[in-house]
Amino acid sequence: MAKKKEDTKDHKHVSVVNKKSLSFLEKYINNPSPTGFEWEGQKLWLEYIKPYVDETFVDNYGTAVGVINPKAKYKVVIEAHADEISWFVNYITSDGLIYVIRNGGSDHQIAPSKRVIIHTDNGPVTAVFGWPAIHTRHGGEKEETPQLKNIFLDCGCTSKEEVEKLGVHVGCVITYEDQFMILNDRYYVGRALDNRAGGFMIAEVARLLKENKQKLDFGLYIVNAVQEEIGLRGAEMIAHRIKPDVAIITDVTHDTTTPMINKITQGDLACGKGPVVSYAPAVQVNLNKLLVATAEKNNIPFQRQASSRSTGTDTDAFAYSNEGVVSALISLPLRYMHTTVEMIHKEDVDNVISLIYHSLLAIKKDQDFKYIK
Numbered sequence: 001m002a003k004k005k006e007d008t009k010d011h012k013h014v015s016v017v018n019k020k021s022l023s024f025l026e027k028y029i030n031n032p033s034p035t036g037f038e039w040e041g042q043k044l045w046l047e048y049i050k051p052y053v054d055e056t057f058v059d060n061y062g063t064a065v066g067v068i069n070p071k072a073k074y075k076v077v078i079e080a081h082a083d084e085i086s087w088f089v090n091y092i093t094s095d096g097l098i099y100v101i102r103n104g105g106s107d108h109q110i111a112p113s114k115r116v117i118i119h120t121d122n123g124p125v126t127a128v129f130g131w132p133a134i135h136t137r138h139g140g141e142k143e144e145t146p147q148l149k150n151i152f153l154d155c156g157c158t159s160k161e162e163v164e165k166l167g168v169h170v171g172c173v174i175t176y177e178d179q180f181m182i183l184n185d186r187y188y189v190g191r192a193l194d195n196r197a198g199g200f201m202i203a204e205v206a207r208l209l210k211e212n213k214q215k216l217d218f219g220l221y222i223v224n225a226v227q228e229e230i231g232l233r234g235a236e237m238i239a240h241r242i243k244p245d246v247a248i249i250t251d252v253t254h255d256t257t258t259p260m261i262n263k264i265t266q267g268d269l270a271c272g273k274g275p276v277v278s279y280a281p282a283v284q285v286n287l288n289k290l291l292v293a294t295a296e297k298n299n300i301p302f303q304r305q306a307s308s309r310s311t312g313t314d315t316d317a318f319a320y321s322n323e324g325v326v327s328a329l330i331s332l333p334l335r336y337m338h339t340t341v342e343m344i345h346k347e348d349v350d351n352v353i354s355l356i357y358h359s360l361l362a363i364k365k366d367q368d369f370k371y372i373k
Contacts, residue, residue, distance in 0.1 A: 016208065016350045024048050025200045029190045032117065032175040034086030035104045035229045038062045041082055045199055045224050052206040053222065059241060062226045063234045066206060072219035074366050077247040078205060078356055079235065079314055080198025081228030084191065085338055087174040089118065096157035103173060104229030107338050111151045115177040122167030127155035178340035186346060193342040197332055197349065198250040199224045204353045217365040228314055235314035239321035246287065246326045246363065247318040248356060253305060253331035267305050269333050271345040274301030275352045276331035280311045282319035286369040287328040294359045300351050305331065326369040330355055
């Protein structure tokens with residue numbers, strides 16, 4: 001039987017992430033960047049990418065862009081999103097407890113006992129998601145599970161007035177405290193790897209282009225978009241501003257090898273087996289073929305994923321913007337999405353960077369990806 005192209009058995013991995021960039025990744029992941037309030041993370045990202053691009057700009061809502069060859073007419077985008085899921089303060093009780101609503105796809109089931117930061121104009125306020133002790137949840141009654149209506153924050157106050165004196169008010173955004181770590185010298189672990197890992201990877205592509213003195217004959221726009229978690233809004237705005245000819249998007253996708261995930265519906269994807277190329281209506285066929293050919297030519301292991309109606313990523317926003325932008329998606333396998341212990345494989349990170357990098361080198365000036373010419 002012929003060996004499949006996706007087989008990683010004989011693949012010899014070479015890391016492209018260095019100590020300096022890994023230090024940036026840790027700092028970048030640990031910095032809060034909730035949807036609609038991404039600016040501190042964007043400042044860090046822009047500071048890191050500036051040496052590798054010709055110019056930078058930020059749009060009205062905070063999407064950050066680094067540009068190589070800004071005067072070129074043919075424009076290629078590589079894009080990720082910068083925002084993380086979070087909570088909003090929604091209601092403060094008379095005895096100083098705080099009820100919340102989602103900002104993005106925050107998971108209510110993981111909230112109890114988590115430490116959080118409430119972001120106020122007076123500075124950060126620490127709090128915890130409280131939950132009744134196991135001793136108090138007996139008595140023959142069916143146990144109540146964590147739900148949006150019953151999870152609450154405790155910041156150590158005993159009245160609404162005391163909470164408000166801290167600067168906390170309805171609308172304050174809340175993020176988890178969990179920090180970046182490396183697990184078994186194999187996985188990067190932390191909150192918001194969905195998708196600041198993507199922002200890191202596209203920044204690394206810019207670094208490699210600069211350090212390897214690669215000259216592109218088109219304009220390259222390295223885009224770190226905001227507000228993906230609430231409907232691809234940042235990508236929608238920046239796509240209309242840049243008006244690119246081509247867009248390569250990177251986001252995360254599910255590792256489906258852990259318990260309680262149905263491979264029949266979710267596909268068969270695993271951390272450590274390489275980047276994931278997607279098949280979906282928004283993914284332009286000829287650009288996708290270029291990604292696959294590039295992976296095969298450069299011995300980059302890869303996996304395949306099918307989407308039904310949409311990718312659910314910024315790919316959709318770019319593809320259907322303007323008069324239609326040639327777009328494709330490269331995904332990073334991730335375990336435990338939208339939790340505080342998201343996990344990605346170090347080799348997958350390197351290989352996504354390599355696939356984007358070599359794909360850019362394979363794109364020619366004014367390349368026509370149309371089906372019918």
